[in-house]
Amino acid sequence: MSDTRRPEPPYPKQEQAPPGVTPKMDPPPDHGEHSYRGNGRLEGKIALITGGDSGIGRAIAIAFAREGADVAISYLQEHRDAEDTARLIEEAGRKALTIPGDVSKEDHCAGVVAKVVEELGGIDILVNNAAFQRTYADIADITAEEWDTTFRTNIYAPFFLSKAAIPHMKPGSSIINTTSIQSKQPSPQLLAYASTKGAILNFTAGLSAMVADKGIRVNAVAPGPIWTPLIPSTMPQEKVENFGKQTALGRAGQPAELAGAYVLLASDLGSYMTGAVIPVTGGEMMI
Template identity: 65%
Template sequence: MNEPTQQPPGSTEAMRRKPDHGEDSYRGSGRLEGKKAIVTGGDSGIGRAVAIAFAREGADVLIAYLSEQDDAQDTAKLVERAGRQCVLVPGDLADRDQCEEVVRRAVEAFGRVDVLVNNAAYQMTHESVEEISDEEWVRTFDINITAMFRLVKAALPHMGRGASIINTSSINSDMPRPTLLPYATTKGAIANFTAGLAQLLGEKGIRVNSVAPGPIWTPLIPSTMPPEQVAEFGKNTPLGRPGEPKEVAPAFVLLASDEASYMSGGLIPVTGGKPIL
């Protein structure tokens, strides 16, 4: 099936083969009852699957996303259908003020932050270093890693013992794809940021972990990769296919839950069988 090419960041609605976010399959069991969560990049892809799972597990969710579009509204409806509150905050997380606004809105709505999911990301494909502009390099870092630092710094005063920070890294942190050089470099930085931050926040009782997805079918793929790569996406994994967003969300649920009370500084791979060493 040929997938239509999109402009980044892409949208779920424009995809011919729709990702499965667990809309019809995820069943909650109260594992996050009463928790208050922020999910960046929560309008589509992995972020949408996490927002759905969190809501069905009993959490209220603030979704931060880039721009007004149907994806965010659709995700909000799914959260609210689970009986939970959903706050939508559009804006560019490359802007420090926007990072602070996300946390301010969460505290205004919920009173505190129990779970911070740093998931928003930017990537583009390039065949040579010469194709990568300074502006794109800086923007990739601003969104993928600097925003995490700013969001954490803003959220910490509103997080208590038992709170959880979950950062989305990637298999690229261990096996960098050369055509995704800026993106892959930030994902390595995220893995190290997570490990260091976990040690800094341990005495506060705040846990910090990361999830490292492999090839997951989201709007980011047809909007940032050439058609020939999209057609083969995920086929080189031991499981022979790309993952669905719903297959990544349970790792976030575990790390957000009190069941993971002794898990901090770790990285959970969700890679279809590709090892992360």
């Protein structure tokens, strides 16, 4: 049965220009604004979340702040969404830092980490969550430039950011990558995006082993279909209308429903987890 926080399809027809913004979504996503309750699991920690202005990133930011962390969010140019997320962080009594710019560029990524360290005093948690996607029916329609943009945003950026952050991380720190069910069940129309999500799985596994002796844990969360601005701004309207209907739960997931997985991996609750992938897929199997 549907409820106001977890509505079932069909969803209203809608379309946005990429990358999309939260206020135009119908129904509005649930990021845990009214439901997430913290337990001090990240007290005194400093977190950086890419793509933290909206969607999954906003839900993570709310949860981390309510668990006691100061939170920096990087985002492309969606200033209103970023301001709304920063306000929610500050309402939880924590420091918020917003950093706009393109994470596909290495110098920007290095600058983001440097700013977080300078203004917040360090970095304990890095969440590589920013993503770029577009849908195409024919490989001939995908330009080399767009393929490059997808890879630079989705897999180069986690490399750039991890490389910059690790020298500042103490034992007990955590890197969390956002992969996708697309890494195991690629949709043909999301060829470039799905390819990067498969690469993120291997990046997570390899990096986790590389930094284990530093006491840094590296894990990933694999969402299924989640109701974020990326959906109405990058998918055909008929796909948007029935988004998530194919899952066992019969609906798209809400960003708030992923927050707990990131808190687990960022906190001492997940202290014996590294190289792991947590699927949050509404019942779709990660095979």
